[in-house]
Amino acid sequence: MMNWRRSIRGAYAIWLRDVLALVQDRARLIGTLVGNVVMLVALGLGLGGAIGNIGGTASGIGVPYIQFLFPTMLCVTGTMSAVQSTMSIVWDREFGLMRKVLVAPLSRTSVALGKVGGGVTVAVIQGMILMLAIPFISIPVGVVQVAAIVVLLVLVSAVVTSLGILVAARQTSLQGFQVISLFVIMPLMLLTFGTALPMSGGRAGGVLRVLSEINPVAYGVDAVRQIALPGQLAASLTLHPPVIDAAILLGFFVLFLVPGVMLFRKQD
Amino acid sequence: MIEVEELSRRFGEVTAVDGVSFEVEPGQLFGFVGPNGAGKSTTINMLCTLLKPSGGRARIDGQDIVSRRDEIRQSIGLVFQDPTLDERLTARQNLQFTAMLYDMPARVVEARSRELLDMVALTEQIDRPVKTFSGGMKRRLEIVLGLLHHPKVLFLDEPTLGLDPQTRRQMWDYVVHMRDAEGLTVFLTTHYMDETEICDRIAIIDYGQIVACDTPDRLKASIGGDVVTLRTTDDAVAAAVLLERALQVERNGDGVRVRIERGDEFIPQAVRLLDADGRTTVMGVGLKRPTLDDVFVKLTGRAIREEEPSVDEKMRSRRMQRSRRQS
Numbered sequence: 001m002m003n004w005r006r007s008i009r010g011a012y013a014i015w016l017r018d019v020l021a022l023v024q025d026r027a028r029l030i031g032t033l034v035g036n037v038v039m040l041v042a043l044g045l046g047l048g049g050a051i052g053n054i055g056g057t058a059s060g061i062g063v064p065y066i067q068f069l070f071p072t073m074l075c076v077t078g079t080m081s082a083v084q085s086t087m088s089i090v091w092d093r094e095f096g097l098m099r100k101v102l103v104a105p106l107s108r109t110s111v112a113l114g115k116v117g118g119g120v121t122v123a124v125i126q127g128m129i130l131m132l133a134i135p136f137i138s139i140p141v142g143v144v145q146v147a148a149i150v151v152l153l154v155l156v157s158a159v160v161t162s163l164g165i166l167v168a169a170r171q172t173s174l175q176g177f178q179v180i181s182l183f184v185i186m187p188l189m190l191l192t193f194g195t196a197l198p199m200s201g202g203r204a205g206g207v208l209r210v211l212s213e214i215n216p217v218a219y220g221v222d223a224v225r226q227i228a229l230p231g232q233l234a235a236s237l238t239l240h241p242p243v244i245d246a247a248i249l250l251g252f253f254v255l256f257l258v259p260g261v262m263l264f265r266k267q268d
Numbered sequence: 269m270i271e272v273e274e275l276s277r278r279f280g281e282v283t284a285v286d287g288v289s290f291e292v293e294p295g296q297l298f299g300f301v302g303p304n305g306a307g308k309s310t311t312i313n314m315l316c317t318l319l320k321p322s323g324g325r326a327r328i329d330g331q332d333i334v335s336r337r338d339e340i341r342q343s344i345g346l347v348f349q350d351p352t353l354d355e356r357l358t359a360r361q362n363l364q365f366t367a368m369l370y371d372m373p374a375r376v377v378e379a380r381s382r383e384l385l386d387m388v389a390l391t392e393q394i395d396r397p398v399k400t401f402s403g404g405m406k407r408r409l410e411i412v413l414g415l416l417h418h419p420k421v422l423f424l425d426e427p428t429l430g431l432d433p434q435t436r437r438q439m440w441d442y443v444v445h446m447r448d449a450e451g452l453t454v455f456l457t458t459h460y461m462d463e464t465e466i467c468d469r470i471a472i473i474d475y476g477q478i479v480a481c482d483t484p485d486r487l488k489a490s491i492g493g494d495v496v497t498l499r500t501t502d503d504a505v506a507a508a509v510l511l512e513r514a515l516q517v518e519r520n521g522d523g524v525r526v527r528i529e530r531g532d533e534f535i536p537q538a539v540r541l542l543d544a545d546g547r548t549t550v551m552g553v554g555l556k557r558p559t560l561d562d563v564f565v566k567l568t569g570r571a572i573r574e575e576e577p578s579v580d581e582k583m584r585s586r587r588m589q590r591s592r593r594q595s
Contacts, residue, residue, distance in 0.1 A: 005371075006371045009368055009371055010368065010369055010371070012368070013365055013368030013369055013384060016365070016368075017354060017357065017361075017365050020356075020357060020361060021354065021356040021357060024356055024357065024397070025356055096348050096349075096350025096351055096352045097352050097354060098347060099318065099346070100346070100352035100366070100369075100413070101369065103316050103317065103318060103341055103344065103346055103371075104320060104366075104369035104370060105338050105339075105341040105342040105370065105371075106341075106369055181319070183277070205451060261561075
């Protein structure tokens, strides 16, 4: 049995490597920032022109579309970054980097948890960069709300990262991972983007309804939206109270993480 | 240091390693040679605890490779053909990362990395990002990382693949130096036969089975000695003189060929002998010693050649280049 100190230090090493790599990779940081800001502005103003204010102008509680879009973009940013991080597991394994980690005297659980931690941290950093846009699109939030949004961002990233680990755990080639991604990650992204369309509380029916309910990221969008939009409007647009959303996210996290780590532990 | 008994590994229907047995003494440089796909990497992966054997047993430093994985991981170091460096980080950060994986105290890491970086002449480059390193520098850094935690056994899996001759030579110098300085046991795989000349012992593996295991000299001697070719003013006379001495002699177009052990010592004798006879004069001599390539041909019936990289490998290297450009 491996001792705790060593396991924690090992997981910390794996985590630190991912975070250092991000900090040092300025191109990636700037790329994310520019890409997401452009997407937020282009979609916000473009679609906003067609959709108009959300919640109507007459009632006085309506907000510009870009404010409605922001929670979606935030969760998309976290999701994309988390997917990228877990893809690096397969990548590392294929190109030998992972071999070095796997031959070190370190439990597989530490490796997997370190990877999850790294993926979450990187995703949260990238999401927080996008949050710098909050004042510019005049979303009225205080310190408490910002902190709550960060917590939700952590949860969303954790869910997607653990889903990624589950998918990547037994994949040894990038091709295989990409095929599975097509059936898991792509629908996830599309459904998440779908939350940017103002369908409001449960008006979508049938298959789409079911699909959006099993999209974990949608619960994050739902919760962030309630925190970021004015109370009255939020109540009319969202599905669950933020605490319930957070609990559901936590549930998804455990649901993906446990089998993911178990699969990762299995030796060839 | 390494004891392997009847080790096997099957992948579905395919038997990649088929009951290999050998032993490596402490402080020995042991070469595992064979063509691509012979089972070298599968064997090394099993010994490094990355792959479970389908049958047989193996122990490293007395520890079983299946039941005592953690102990083994602590006592082995690896340098693989695939890079294990994080290109995004600096050399120092790569060292720190490795040190953390092995839970090494900072002071020990400091001294050990200084010593090893000095050996491979990378001290000056320690704060440069690894992606700015040349191929040779990266491989030298890999050696440093593989040796950082004072392993008892160093595994080298095709460590010189794709390196220029100068770097290849340096690699072997470092390995031999560490064996002599620290009594390091080295297990290496290669499909370059000439590289195994520096090994204390080699095992030749083909189709998952060991076909020969001995010192390079004895393996070469086993296929018959050196060939000395003598060009003389009268080959017929020379052949007759040498035949009287009960030597293995044959004539061909450009001289008299003698197959004999210790050909280098035979040459002056032959010259004196023919001079003493007086009927013919030696005009030139040639000496050809058997190589390990000849040993391989003799044992397997075909030449071990540098095979074309498989489609898969080509894809991989292309993708790696692409990823490097992106980063």
